[in-house]
Amino acid sequence: MTLHHKDILQTGQQIRLTRATLTSARPKILHDHDFFELFWVQNGQVRHHLPKGAQTLTEGDMVFLQPGHHHGLQGRGDHALVVSLCIHPQTIKSLAKRHTSLNGHLFWSKAGPVRMHRDIRQLAALNHAAVMLERSANDTLAAEAFLLPLCADLTAEAHPDTIPQWLADACNAARDPAVFREGAAGLVKRSGKAHPHVSRMMRKHFGETPSDYINRIRMEHASRALTTDSDPVSQIAADCGIPNMSHFHKLFRAAHGLTPLQYRQKYQRQIVQPQ
Known part of the structure; x- marks a missing residue:
C-alpha cells in the first residue's frame, strides 16, 4: 500500500x-x-x-x-x-x-x-x-x-554533558508519577541535596526552578492522559499531584494554551491504521 x-x-x-x-x-x-x-x-x-x-x-x-x-x-x-x-x-x-x-x-x-x-x-x-x-x-x-x-x-555537534550526575538522576526519577506527585519536594528528596542547592543548579543547567521542572512534567503527563484516557479531569489532576482544580487549570492553560477540556476535545481521537 x-x-x-x-x-x-x-x-x-x-x-x-x-x-x-x-x-x-x-x-x-x-x-x-x-x-x-x-x-x-x-x-x-x-x-x-x-x-x-x-x-x-x-x-x-x-x-x-x-x-x-x-x-x-x-x-x-x-x-x-x-x-x-x-x-x-x-x-x-x-x-x-x-x-x-x-x-x-x-x-x-x-x-x-x-x-x-x-x-x-x-x-x-x-x-x-x-x-x-x-x-x-x-x-x-x-x-x-x-x-x-x-x-x-x-x-549539531554533540557537546560534553556538564550536568552533575546526581542532578541528572534526580531529573530522570522525576518522570515517575510517584515522584512528580510529590511536587518539587519529590525531586529534591531524590537528589539527596539541600533544596537551595538543587534550585541553584537547576537554574544554572536548565534555566528553571524545581517547581517549574516538575510542573512541566505534570502537564505533559496530563496532556497524554487527556488524549488517551476517559478519566474525569479532576482525576487526572489528582494523578498529577494537583488536587486544587483552579491551580491545575492555570498550569495547564499556561503550558498548552487551552483548558484541559478544550485540549481533550481537540486532540482525543481514535486511529485508523493502514492494513
Whole structure:
C-alpha cells in the first residue's frame, strides 16, 4: 500500500500533523508513501515493523522516513500514542538545497530510516512546537519554522554533558508519577541535596526552578492522559499531584494554551491504521 501526499495535504499545505492512538493489532502489510514522514512516540511503547525486522520504540523515540520506506506501526500495551508528520517532498528538497549541512542526516540520510531520541525536556519543547504547528496554516513558512530548529539541534555537534550526575538522576526519577506527585519536594528528596542547592543548579543547567521542572512534567503527563484516557479531569489532576482544580487549570492553560477540556476535545481521537 502506498500513501499519497495529495490525499493528506490540502491545497497550499506543506505539512500536516496527526496524533494517533495505536491498536495492538500487528499490521497485515507494510505501507510506504510518496512524502517524507517524521513520527515520534508520545506515550507508551510502539513496535516499528520494517522489511528487515522490527524495533521497539519508547517515549521520546523519533523516526525520520523518506518516500519509499516501507513500515508499519503496532501499539504495545495500553495507550501507545504517536505523533506523525506528513511533509511535502518539495519542502525537504528545498531545505537540503539551502542548508547543505543537512545532507547525510535525518531525512537526507542514505542509511534508511533514521532513529533519534528526545529526553523529557526536549520532548516537552517538541510538543510545544507541535501545538504551534497545529495552530498554523501548515504552509511552507510553518513547515520550516517547525523543521529547521529541530533539524539544526539534531545535526549539531554533540557537546560534553556538564550536568552533575546526581542532578541528572534526580531529573530522570522525576518522570515517575510517584515522584512528580510529590511536587518539587519529590525531586529534591531524590537528589539527596539541600533544596537551595538543587534550585541553584537547576537554574544554572536548565534555566528553571524545581517547581517549574516538575510542573512541566505534570502537564505533559496530563496532556497524554487527556488524549488517551476517559478519566474525569479532576482525576487526572489528582494523578498529577494537583488536587486544587483552579491551580491545575492555570498550569495547564499556561503550558498548552487551552483548558484541559478544550485540549481533550481537540486532540482525543481514535486511529485508523493502514492494513
